[in-house]
Amino acid sequence: MLDEALKKCAENNNYTIYTSMCKAQRILMRSYDPVCSISGGSDSDIVLDLIHKVDEDSKVKYFWIDTGLEYSATKEHLDYLEQKYGITIERVKPDKPIPTCVKQYGVPFLSKYVSEQMMRLQAHGFQWEDEPLEVLLQRYPRCKTALQWWCGERYSDKDGVQKISRFSIYRNRFLKEFIMANPPDFPISNKCCEYSKKKAAKRIIKEHDADLDITGIRQAEGGIRSAAFKTCFQSANLRDVILFARSFGTRTAISVIMSRCLMLRTPDATQNTVCVEQAVSAVLSVSTSMRSLRSLRNMSRICIRLPFTSSASLMNIQLNTVLLSRR
Numbered sequence: 001m002l003d004e005a006l007k008k009c010a011e012n013n014n015y016t017i018y019t020s021m022c023k024a025q026r027i028l029m030r031s032y033d034p035v036c037s038i039s040g041g042s043d044s045d046i047v048l049d050l051i052h053k054v055d056e057d058s059k060v061k062y063f064w065i066d067t068g069l070e071y072s073a074t075k076e077h078l079d080y081l082e083q084k085y086g087i088t089i090e091r092v093k094p095d096k097p098i099p100t101c102v103k104q105y106g107v108p109f110l111s112k113y114v115s116e117q118m119m120r121l122q123a124h125g126f127q128w129e130d131e132p133l134e135v136l137l138q139r140y141p142r143c144k145t146a147l148q149w150w151c152g153e154r155y156s157d158k159d160g161v162q163k164i165s166r167f168s169i170y171r172n173r174f175l176k177e178f179i180m181a182n183p184p185d186f187p188i189s190n191k192c193c194e195y196s197k198k199k200a201a202k203r204i205i206k207e208h209d210a211d212l213d214i215t216g217i218r219q220a221e222g223g224i225r226s227a228a229f230k231t232c233f234q235s236a237n238l239r240d241v242i243l244f245a246r247s248f249g250t251r252t253a254i255s256v257i258m259s260r261c262l263m264l265r266t267p268d269a270t271q272n273t274v275c276v277e278q279a280v281s282a283v284l285s286v287s288t289s290m291r292s293l294r295s296l297r298n299m300s301r302i303c304i305r306l307p308f309t310s311s312a313s314l315m316n317i318q319l320n321t322v323l324l325s326r327r
Contacts, residue, residue: 005021005053006018006021006022009021011051019242020050020055021050021054023233024050024051024054025054025056027212028051028054028055028059028060028212031059031211031212032059032211032214033059033061033208033209033210033211033212034059034060034061034062034210034211034213034214035060035062035063035204035205035208035212035213035214036048036060036061036062036063036213036214037062037063037064037065037213037215038062038063038064038078038081038089039064040064040070040074040075040077040078040081042185043216044216045081046216046217047214048062048081048085049085051214052085052087058087060214061208061210062087062088062090063089063090063091063201063204064078064089064090064091064092064094064174065092065093065094065196065197065200065201066091066092066093066094066097067094067097067098067196067197068094068097068098068099068100068196069097069232075325083262088206088322090204092200092203092204093118093200094195094196094197094199094200095195095196095199095200096195096196096204097196098192098196100195101189101191101192101195101196102192105123105187105189105191105192106119106186106187106188106189107186107187107188107189108188108189108190108192108193109184109188110172110175112190112193113167113170113190114172115189115190116190117145117146117149117150117169118146118179118184118188119187119188119189119190120145121143121146121147121150122184122187123143124140124142124143124146125140126140126143126146126150126219127183128179128180128183130176130180132151133147133148133153133155134150134155134161136150136151137155148164148168149168149169150169150176151168151169152164152168152169153168176240185303201213225285234292249296276283281289
């Protein structure tokens with residue numbers, strides 16, 4: 001299954017997905033007891049499909065947390081995923097379901113981060129005042145972090161007051177004005193996620209003695225996740241792919257190189273020259289054995305048949321072939 005997926009990636013010139021699958025397999029190979037959380041959403045399905053392709057030993061354990069507010073369609077979709085992939089998704093009960101958390105701690109508002117800051121402000125009896133940070137710090141000296149969020153400023157004894165923009169209330173346009181015009185008369189809390197998801201996930205990891213926790217993060221994430229994770233997948237060129245493929249053996253690496261050469265079909269001779277030069281460099285970096293020599297010779301035959309390959313590319317291949325044969 002993995003070989004077929006990697007072959008399609010190479011044929012479609014999609015080295016980003018190719019590299020990502022190689023990364024995933026390498027990490028799984030080092031793990032003995034991996035677990036993966038499934039939510040039943042579209043992003044979660046993509047993670048499941050990717051992990052299932054690279055998990056050749058079927059050692060990943062999947063689990064789903066019932067937060068207490070799940071649709072019946074989500075539960076039916078989990079049954080479908082189990083049948084499609086031939087896996088078992090463990091159903092996990094949360095430490096406290098969302099309705100219980102709302103009654104006990106408060107209602108989540110807008111996002112986990114916003115809810116946390118408003119919860120802190122409420123705990124100190126904040127009156128939703130539009131005052132400078134220095135004034136508010138004197139009134140509420142033990143609520144510095146939430147006050148900085150409320151004012152969009154950061155204070156330190158060394159630098160004084162400085163503006164912040166990324167994690168302040170002004171990140172959400174007109175939110176401060178809305179709260180001041182409609183001060184909440186009910187408790188706000190971010191405890192729903194903690195008790196209905198995070199604690200349950202940590203419990204499963206401990207019960208299975210897992211050494212790898214697989215979490216799906218989109219490349220375009222917002223809020224706190226956008227700071228914690230730069231990207232899910234890094235873009236990759238041919239040389240990056242070869243370095244990853246090399247870990248699976250010289251034969252795999254060289255087969256990727258040859259597939260890349262077979263895809264040189266554009267009428268741009270300059271682009272083809274660059275691709276061929278990368279391929280030659282990659283072959284030499286992978287190995288200096290007779291297998292590399294044969295690959296260079298095959299590459300030469302391929303490029304001769306291509307109508308748009310420049311003479312410089314052929315000379316580059318033939319020169320390296322001669323040099324390699326004399327070693």
